[in-house]
Amino acid sequence: MNNLNSVGTQCLITNQNRNYTEAILIVKATPFVKWAGGKRQLLSELDYSLPKTFNNYFEPFVGGGALFFHLKSKRIVNKAILNDYNPDLVGVYKIVKNDVNALIKELASLKYKNNEETFYQIRKEQPSQPVKKAAQFLYLNKTAFNGLYRVNSKGKFNVPFGKYKNPKILDEKNLLAVSKALQIGEITCLDFEQAIEKAKKEDFVYFDPPYQPISKTSNFTSYTTKDFTEKDQERLSQCFKKLDKKGCFVMLSNSYVPLIKELYKEFNQKIVMAGRTINCNGNGRGKIKELLITNY
Numbered sequence: 681m682n683n684l685n686s687v688g689t690q691c692l693i694t695n696q697n698r699n700y701t702e703a704i705l706i707v708k709a710t711p712f713v714k715w716a717g718g719k720r721q722l723l724s725e726l727d728y729s730l731p732k733t734f735n736n737y738f739e740p741f742v743g744g745g746a747l748f749f750h751l752k753s754k755r756i757v758n759k760a761i762l763n764d765y766n767p768d769l770v771g772v773y774k775i776v777k778n779d780v781n782a783l784i785k786e787l788a789s790l791k792y793k794n795n796e797e798t799f800y801q802i803r804k805e806q807p808s809q810p811v812k813k814a815a816q817f818l819y820l821n822k823t824a825f826n827g828l829y830r831v832n833s834k835g836k837f838n839v840p841f842g843k844y845k846n847p848k849i850l851d852e853k854n855l856l857a858v859s860k861a862l863q864i865g866e867i868t869c870l871d872f873e874q875a876i877e878k879a880k881k882e883d884f885v886y887f888d889p890p891y892q893p894i895s896k897t898s899n900f901t902s903y904t905t906k907d908f909t910e911k912d913q914e915r916l917s918q919c920f921k922k923l924d925k926k927g928c929f930v931m932l933s934n935s936y937v938p939l940i941k942e943l944y945k946e947f948n949q950k951i952v953m954a955g956r957t958i959n960c961n962g963n964g965r966g967k968i969k970e971l972l973i974t975n976y
């Protein structure tokens with residue numbers, strides 16, 4: 681019998697059928713991008729609220745994929761449909777899944793280039809080759825201010841240099857672990873409504889959309905060139921209800937605001953306290969109330 685014990689980002693496997701302890705260290709895949717709204721600090725809350733069993737896993741707003749990697753490390757997911765509307769991010773997922781060694785090689789050539797001048801030079805480049813594009817994305821993700829992803833109306837990344845002392849531009853072990861984890865994933869770049877079309881009874885769908893702003897000054901919704909509006913929140917609640925009728929297990933995170941409470945009033949609503957790490961002006965750190973909604 682194998683026992684799995686978490687040790688930081690690694691797993692210690694102990695073989696109890698022997699007289700001695702055989703320890704193999706395996707790197708657990710964790711999010712490989714810094715992503716606004718990432719769910720790493722809420723994982724224990726999410727874990728507590730998971731359905732007991734399910735078939736396929738759908739994550740239509742995958743971002744950094746914190747819950748996917750968590751489920752994968754617990755070995756409770758066999759097939760995952762991972763989706764995001766940000767084409768650059770999805771491009772990187774595909775490269776990590778299918779061409780991780782080429783990506784590592786490319787990043788190795790960028791790993792000592794954490795200075796302002798090179799940052800702006802790399803930010804300006806427009807590589808057409810997918811591996812180079814993915815390396816540029818990861819380089820900027822680790823070195824830009826607050827790990828933010830923000831584009832202007834033309835889709836051009838415009839976050840300034842982050843001035844970090846020692847950013848992990850290349851994390852080879854994690855990239856290899858992520859690539860392995862992604863082998864059970866189908867990765868798409870669609871609007872969330874299309875991304876859940878194939879969900880069937882007893883599949884599990886976790887929605888983690890851009891949050892409904894809690895105030896007029898806190899509206900960080902620009903992960904893509906299109907903002908996520910109130911209409912999108914309403915459209916999302918219709919999807920939630922459709923999946924509920926199909927017999928799927930559905931869980932959704934969002935902000936604790938009247939609109940969201942009202943849209944999901946017939947479902948279970950739990951208040952969770954989340955530490956805010958990234959917002960648009962960088963000074964909104966601290967615990968805030970969020971909603972975790974389930975239909976089971």
Ligand SMILES: C[S@@+](CC[C@H](N)C(=O)[O-])C[C@H]1O[C@@H](n2cnc3c(N)ncnc32)[C@H](O)[C@@H]1O
Binds near residue numbers: 765871889903
């Ligand atoms: C709150 S983030 C998800 C964070 C993720 N759960 C994590 O742990 O990092 C929301 C994501 O939704 C994506 N998104 C925005 N509009 C979308 C749409 N219409 N359909 C699908 N994804 C969308 C954004 O690109 C962003 O990555």
